[in-house]
Protein backbone atom coordinates (compact mmCIF):
# COMPACT_ATOMS: atom_id res chain seq x y z
CA UNK A 1 0.00 0.00 0.00
CA UNK A 2 1.03 3.64 -0.12
CA UNK A 3 0.41 4.13 3.60
CA UNK A 4 3.75 4.84 5.24
CA UNK A 5 3.98 3.90 8.92
CA UNK A 6 6.91 5.37 10.80
CA UNK A 7 7.79 4.07 14.25
CA UNK A 8 9.32 7.00 16.15
CA UNK A 9 11.29 7.11 19.40
CA UNK A 10 12.09 10.11 21.61
CA UNK A 11 14.32 9.93 24.71
CA UNK A 12 16.17 13.26 24.71
CA UNK A 13 15.23 14.26 28.25
CA UNK A 14 12.87 12.83 30.87
CA UNK A 15 10.10 11.26 28.76
CA UNK A 16 10.45 7.79 27.25
CA UNK A 17 8.20 8.07 24.22
CA UNK A 18 7.26 6.08 21.13
CA UNK A 19 4.62 6.58 18.45
CA UNK A 20 3.48 5.26 15.09
CA UNK A 21 2.69 8.00 12.58
CA UNK A 22 1.04 7.38 9.23
CA UNK A 23 2.02 9.54 6.24
CA UNK A 24 3.51 12.21 8.51
CA UNK A 25 0.20 13.46 9.86
CA UNK A 26 -1.92 10.75 11.49
CA UNK A 27 -1.17 9.35 14.95
CA UNK A 28 -1.92 5.61 14.96
CA UNK A 29 -0.66 5.25 18.50
CA UNK A 30 1.38 7.16 21.01
CA UNK A 31 2.85 6.31 24.41
CA UNK A 32 4.71 8.64 26.77
CA UNK A 33 6.21 7.31 30.02
CA UNK A 34 7.14 10.30 32.10
CA UNK A 35 9.82 10.29 34.79
CA UNK A 36 8.84 13.57 36.40
CA UNK A 37 8.23 11.97 39.82
CA UNK A 38 11.76 10.53 39.92
CA UNK A 39 13.35 13.94 39.29
CA UNK A 40 11.01 16.11 41.38
CA UNK A 41 12.89 15.77 44.65
CA UNK A 42 16.10 16.97 42.95
CA UNK A 43 14.39 20.08 41.53
CA UNK A 44 15.39 19.21 37.97
CA UNK A 45 16.31 16.38 35.61
CA UNK A 46 19.20 14.21 36.83
CA UNK A 47 20.85 12.90 33.62
CA UNK A 48 22.06 9.59 35.08
CA UNK A 49 18.62 8.77 36.48
CA UNK A 50 16.98 9.75 33.17
CA UNK A 51 19.20 7.32 31.21
CA UNK A 52 18.49 4.43 33.58
CA UNK A 53 14.74 5.01 33.41
CA UNK A 54 14.86 5.05 29.60
CA UNK A 55 16.63 1.66 29.64
CA UNK A 56 13.98 0.25 31.99
CA UNK A 57 10.98 1.68 30.12
CA UNK A 58 11.97 1.50 26.45
CA UNK A 59 10.86 -1.99 25.45
CA UNK A 60 7.58 -1.75 27.39
CA UNK A 61 6.80 1.57 25.73
CA UNK A 62 7.54 0.08 22.30
CA UNK A 63 5.38 -2.99 22.91
CA UNK A 64 2.50 -0.85 24.10
CA UNK A 65 2.84 1.45 21.07
CA UNK A 66 2.61 -1.48 18.63
CA UNK A 67 -0.26 -3.10 20.57
CA UNK A 68 -2.29 0.13 20.70
CA UNK A 69 -2.02 0.47 16.91
CA UNK A 70 -2.67 -3.29 16.40
CA UNK A 71 0.44 -3.44 14.24
CA UNK A 72 3.48 -5.70 14.11
CA UNK A 73 6.99 -4.66 13.11
CA UNK A 74 6.28 -6.18 9.65
CA UNK A 75 3.84 -3.32 9.02
CA UNK A 76 6.37 -0.62 9.90
CA UNK A 77 8.15 1.14 7.00
CA UNK A 78 10.88 3.06 8.83
CA UNK A 79 12.28 3.75 12.30
CA UNK A 80 12.87 7.36 13.35
CA UNK A 81 14.65 8.63 16.44
CA UNK A 82 15.68 11.91 18.08
CA UNK A 83 19.46 12.12 17.56
CA UNK A 84 19.91 15.47 19.41
CA UNK A 85 20.07 17.90 21.05
CA UNK A 86 19.46 16.68 24.59
CA UNK A 87 21.12 14.69 27.36
CA UNK A 88 23.68 12.41 25.75
CA UNK A 89 23.01 9.35 27.92
CA UNK A 90 19.28 9.73 27.44
CA UNK A 91 19.58 10.18 23.67
CA UNK A 92 21.83 7.13 23.39
CA UNK A 93 19.10 4.82 24.71
CA UNK A 94 16.70 5.91 21.95
CA UNK A 95 19.37 5.86 19.24
CA UNK A 96 20.62 2.38 20.21
CA UNK A 97 17.04 1.07 20.33
CA UNK A 98 16.18 2.52 16.91
CA UNK A 99 19.34 1.10 15.37
CA UNK A 100 18.65 -2.36 16.81
CA UNK A 101 15.10 -2.28 15.40
CA UNK A 102 16.23 -1.03 11.99
CA UNK A 103 18.97 -3.67 11.86
CA UNK A 104 16.85 -6.61 12.98
CA UNK A 105 13.86 -5.75 10.77
CA UNK A 106 15.87 -4.44 7.79
CA UNK A 107 14.18 -1.05 7.94
CA UNK A 108 15.41 2.40 6.91
CA UNK A 109 16.62 4.57 9.80
CA UNK A 110 15.88 8.31 10.16
CA UNK A 111 17.56 10.75 12.58
CA UNK A 112 15.46 13.72 13.72
CA UNK A 113 16.46 17.01 15.36
CA UNK A 114 14.43 17.46 18.55
CA UNK A 115 13.37 21.01 17.65
CA UNK A 116 12.39 20.01 14.11
CA UNK A 117 10.15 17.54 15.93
CA UNK A 118 8.57 20.24 18.09
CA UNK A 119 7.89 22.32 14.96
CA UNK A 120 6.40 19.35 13.07
CA UNK A 121 4.05 18.61 15.96
CA UNK A 122 1.94 21.23 14.19
CA UNK A 123 1.72 19.09 11.04
CA UNK A 124 -0.26 16.58 13.07
CA UNK A 125 -2.95 19.25 13.28
CA UNK A 126 -2.68 21.25 10.06
CA UNK A 127 -0.61 21.13 6.82
CA UNK A 128 2.15 23.72 6.56
CA UNK A 129 1.79 26.81 4.36
CA UNK A 130 5.08 28.49 3.40
CA UNK A 131 6.68 30.84 4.18
CA UNK A 132 6.05 29.79 7.75
CA UNK A 133 7.28 31.32 10.99
CA UNK A 134 7.75 29.21 14.10
CA UNK A 135 8.16 30.44 17.66
CA UNK A 136 10.04 27.70 19.51
CA UNK A 137 9.82 28.04 23.28
CA UNK A 138 11.02 25.05 25.30
CA UNK A 139 13.17 24.28 28.32
CA UNK A 140 16.33 24.40 26.22
CA UNK A 141 15.40 26.61 23.26
CA UNK A 142 13.90 29.98 22.43
CA UNK A 143 14.02 30.75 18.73
CA UNK A 144 12.15 32.37 15.88
CA UNK A 145 12.55 30.12 12.86
CA UNK A 146 11.61 30.92 9.27
CA UNK A 147 10.73 28.00 6.97
CA UNK A 148 10.37 28.47 3.22
CA UNK A 149 10.07 24.75 2.52
CA UNK A 150 9.90 21.42 4.32
CA UNK A 151 12.97 20.48 6.33
CA UNK A 152 14.75 23.86 5.89
CA UNK A 153 15.07 26.01 9.01
CA UNK A 154 16.43 29.59 9.12
CA UNK A 155 16.97 30.93 12.64
CA UNK A 156 16.11 34.67 12.52
CA UNK A 157 16.26 35.21 16.28
CA UNK A 158 17.26 33.32 19.41
CA UNK A 159 17.85 33.80 23.10
CA UNK A 160 21.15 35.35 24.12
CA UNK A 161 21.04 33.76 27.58
CA UNK A 162 18.40 31.56 29.23
CA UNK A 163 15.74 29.66 27.34
CA UNK A 164 12.18 30.77 28.03
CA UNK A 165 11.22 27.54 29.85
CA UNK A 166 14.42 27.76 31.86
CA UNK A 167 13.40 31.27 33.01
CA UNK A 168 9.99 29.88 33.99
CA UNK A 169 11.64 27.08 35.96
CA UNK A 170 13.98 29.52 37.74
CA UNK A 171 11.17 31.88 38.71
CA UNK A 172 9.24 28.81 39.88
CA UNK A 173 12.06 28.12 42.33
CA UNK A 174 11.75 31.67 43.72
CA UNK A 175 8.02 30.98 44.18
CA UNK A 176 8.84 27.65 45.81
CA UNK A 177 6.65 25.48 43.56
CA UNK A 178 7.76 22.00 42.46
CA UNK A 179 9.59 21.04 39.27
CA UNK A 180 8.74 21.42 36.40
CA UNK A 181 7.77 24.94 37.36
CA UNK A 182 6.28 26.34 34.14
CA UNK A 183 2.76 24.93 34.57
CA UNK A 184 2.65 26.05 38.25
CA UNK A 185 3.70 29.61 37.37
CA UNK A 186 1.03 29.57 34.66
CA UNK A 187 -1.65 28.53 37.21
CA UNK A 188 -0.56 31.08 39.84
CA UNK A 189 -0.42 33.87 37.25
CA UNK A 190 -4.10 33.36 36.41
CA UNK A 191 -4.96 34.30 40.00
CA UNK A 192 -2.74 37.40 40.16
CA UNK A 193 -2.26 40.86 38.70
CA UNK A 194 0.55 42.51 36.74
CA UNK A 195 1.59 44.79 39.62
CA UNK A 196 5.40 44.55 39.76
CA UNK A 197 6.29 46.76 36.76
CA UNK A 198 8.90 44.34 35.47
CA UNK A 199 10.92 45.35 32.39
CA UNK A 200 10.03 44.26 28.84
CA UNK A 201 13.33 43.14 27.31
CA UNK A 202 13.24 43.95 23.59
CA UNK A 203 17.02 44.39 22.97
CA UNK A 204 17.83 46.37 19.78
CA UNK A 205 14.88 47.79 17.89
CA UNK A 206 15.22 45.52 14.85
CA UNK A 207 16.41 42.40 16.67
CA UNK A 208 14.43 39.18 16.85
CA UNK A 209 16.70 37.91 19.63
CA UNK A 210 15.46 37.33 23.16
CA UNK A 211 16.94 37.73 26.64
CA UNK A 212 15.45 36.37 29.85
CA UNK A 213 18.25 36.51 32.42
CA UNK A 214 17.67 40.23 33.16
CA UNK A 215 13.98 39.61 33.75
CA UNK A 216 14.76 36.67 36.03
CA UNK A 217 17.15 38.88 38.03
CA UNK A 218 14.52 41.62 38.20
CA UNK A 219 12.08 39.12 39.73
CA UNK A 220 14.67 37.93 42.26
CA UNK A 221 15.65 41.53 43.19
CA UNK A 222 12.05 42.68 43.52
CA UNK A 223 11.22 39.78 45.83
CA UNK A 224 14.39 40.37 47.86
CA UNK A 225 13.81 44.13 48.24
CA UNK A 226 10.20 43.62 49.25
CA UNK A 227 11.26 41.12 51.88
CA UNK A 228 13.82 43.58 53.34
CA UNK A 229 11.18 46.29 53.55
CA UNK A 230 8.82 43.85 55.20
CA UNK A 231 6.37 44.00 52.29
CA UNK A 232 4.59 40.74 51.52
CA UNK A 233 4.28 40.23 47.77
CA UNK A 234 1.64 37.80 46.57
CA UNK A 235 3.04 34.80 44.73
CA UNK A 236 0.19 35.15 42.26
CA UNK A 237 1.23 38.74 41.43
CA UNK A 238 4.89 37.79 41.01
CA UNK A 239 3.91 34.97 38.64
CA UNK A 240 1.50 37.18 36.72
CA UNK A 241 3.97 40.08 36.36
CA UNK A 242 6.73 37.76 35.14
CA UNK A 243 4.42 36.00 32.70
CA UNK A 244 3.01 39.25 31.28
CA UNK A 245 6.53 40.50 30.55
CA UNK A 246 7.59 37.23 28.89
CA UNK A 247 4.44 36.83 26.82
CA UNK A 248 4.31 40.45 25.63
CA UNK A 249 7.82 40.26 24.18
CA UNK A 250 7.35 36.79 22.65
CA UNK A 251 4.11 37.77 20.94
CA UNK A 252 5.30 41.19 19.77
CA UNK A 253 8.53 39.87 18.19
CA UNK A 254 6.68 36.99 16.57
CA UNK A 255 4.11 39.40 15.16
CA UNK A 256 6.75 41.82 13.80
CA UNK A 257 8.68 38.99 12.16
CA UNK A 258 5.51 37.58 10.61
CA UNK A 259 4.84 40.96 8.97
CA UNK A 260 8.44 41.53 7.83
CA UNK A 261 8.70 38.10 6.20
CA UNK A 262 5.14 38.06 4.89
CA UNK A 263 4.45 34.60 6.26
CA UNK A 264 1.29 32.62 5.52
CA UNK A 265 1.37 30.59 8.73
CA UNK A 266 2.62 31.07 12.27
CA UNK A 267 3.16 28.03 14.48
CA UNK A 268 4.22 27.68 18.11
CA UNK A 269 6.28 24.78 19.45
CA UNK A 270 7.90 23.47 22.62
CA UNK A 271 6.84 23.05 26.23
CA UNK A 272 6.08 26.73 26.86
CA UNK A 273 3.59 26.63 23.96
CA UNK A 274 1.39 24.93 26.56
CA UNK A 275 1.25 28.25 28.46
CA UNK A 276 -2.34 29.47 28.69
CA UNK A 277 -1.53 33.19 28.55
CA UNK A 278 0.82 32.81 25.57
CA UNK A 279 -1.87 30.88 23.68
CA UNK A 280 -4.47 33.52 24.47
CA UNK A 281 -2.23 36.50 23.60
CA UNK A 282 -1.20 34.94 20.27
CA UNK A 283 -4.83 34.36 19.33
CA UNK A 284 -5.59 38.01 20.12
CA UNK A 285 -2.61 39.38 18.16
CA UNK A 286 -2.96 37.22 15.05
CA UNK A 287 -6.45 38.03 13.82
CA UNK A 288 -5.51 38.47 10.14
CA UNK A 289 -7.45 35.88 8.07
CA UNK A 290 -4.50 35.76 5.61
CA UNK A 291 -2.19 34.34 8.30
CA UNK A 292 -3.01 30.95 9.81
CA UNK A 293 -2.08 30.65 13.48
CA UNK A 294 -1.46 27.07 14.66
CA UNK A 295 -1.15 26.20 18.32
CA UNK A 296 -0.73 22.48 18.99
CA UNK A 297 -2.92 20.72 21.57
CA UNK A 298 -1.28 20.58 25.02
CA UNK A 299 -0.11 16.95 24.73
CA UNK A 300 1.82 17.79 21.55
CA UNK A 301 3.59 20.81 23.10
CA UNK A 302 5.69 18.88 25.60
CA UNK A 303 8.08 16.09 24.59
CA UNK A 304 6.52 13.19 22.68
CA UNK A 305 7.42 10.83 19.83
CA UNK A 306 4.53 11.70 17.49
CA UNK A 307 6.29 14.93 16.58
CA UNK A 308 9.44 12.96 15.73
CA UNK A 309 7.44 10.67 13.41
CA UNK A 310 5.84 13.70 11.76
CA UNK A 311 9.21 15.37 11.10
CA UNK A 312 10.73 12.09 9.86
CA UNK A 313 8.20 11.74 7.05
CA UNK A 314 10.00 14.39 4.91
CA UNK A 315 13.23 12.45 5.21
CA UNK A 316 11.36 9.29 4.28
CA UNK A 317 10.03 10.91 1.12
CA UNK A 318 13.50 12.20 0.22
CA UNK A 319 14.96 8.80 1.12
CA UNK A 320 17.33 10.65 3.43
CA UNK A 321 18.16 7.56 5.46
CA UNK A 322 20.96 7.14 7.95
CA UNK A 323 23.51 4.39 8.41
CA UNK A 324 23.81 2.17 11.44
CA UNK A 325 26.68 4.40 12.55
CA UNK A 326 24.08 7.02 13.58
CA UNK A 327 25.10 8.45 16.95
CA UNK A 328 23.56 10.67 19.60
CA UNK A 329 24.64 14.30 19.19
CA UNK A 330 23.81 16.38 22.29
CA UNK A 331 24.80 19.66 20.53
CA UNK A 332 23.20 18.97 17.14
CA UNK A 333 22.47 22.10 15.04
CA UNK A 334 19.10 22.59 13.36
Ligand code: KG4
Nearest residue numbers: 138139140165182183271272274275302303
Ligand atom coordinates in the same frame (compact mmCIF):
# COMPACT_ATOMS: atom_id res chain seq x y z
O1 KG4 B 1 9.73 21.09 25.19
P1 KG4 B 1 9.81 20.64 26.60
O2 KG4 B 1 8.80 19.64 27.10
O3 KG4 B 1 11.21 20.05 26.92
C1 KG4 B 1 12.35 20.57 26.29
O4 KG4 B 1 12.65 20.11 25.15
O5 KG4 B 1 12.95 21.49 26.88
O6 KG4 B 1 9.74 21.98 27.49
C2 KG4 B 1 9.80 21.93 28.89
C3 KG4 B 1 9.66 23.35 29.43
C4 KG4 B 1 9.91 23.43 30.93
O7 KG4 B 1 10.78 24.51 31.18
C5 KG4 B 1 8.51 23.70 31.50
O8 KG4 B 1 8.54 24.42 32.71
C6 KG4 B 1 7.89 24.50 30.37
O9 KG4 B 1 8.34 23.86 29.20
N1 KG4 B 1 6.42 24.51 30.43
C7 KG4 B 1 5.67 25.62 30.64
C8 KG4 B 1 4.31 25.22 30.67
N2 KG4 B 1 4.29 23.86 30.47
C9 KG4 B 1 5.57 23.46 30.33
N3 KG4 B 1 6.05 26.91 30.80
C10 KG4 B 1 5.07 27.81 30.99
N4 KG4 B 1 3.76 27.50 31.05
C11 KG4 B 1 3.32 26.23 30.89
N5 KG4 B 1 2.02 25.94 30.95
Ligand code: ZN
Nearest residue numbers: 138271302303
Ligand atom coordinates in the same frame (compact mmCIF):
# COMPACT_ATOMS: atom_id res chain seq x y z
ZN1 ZN C 1 11.36 19.38 23.91
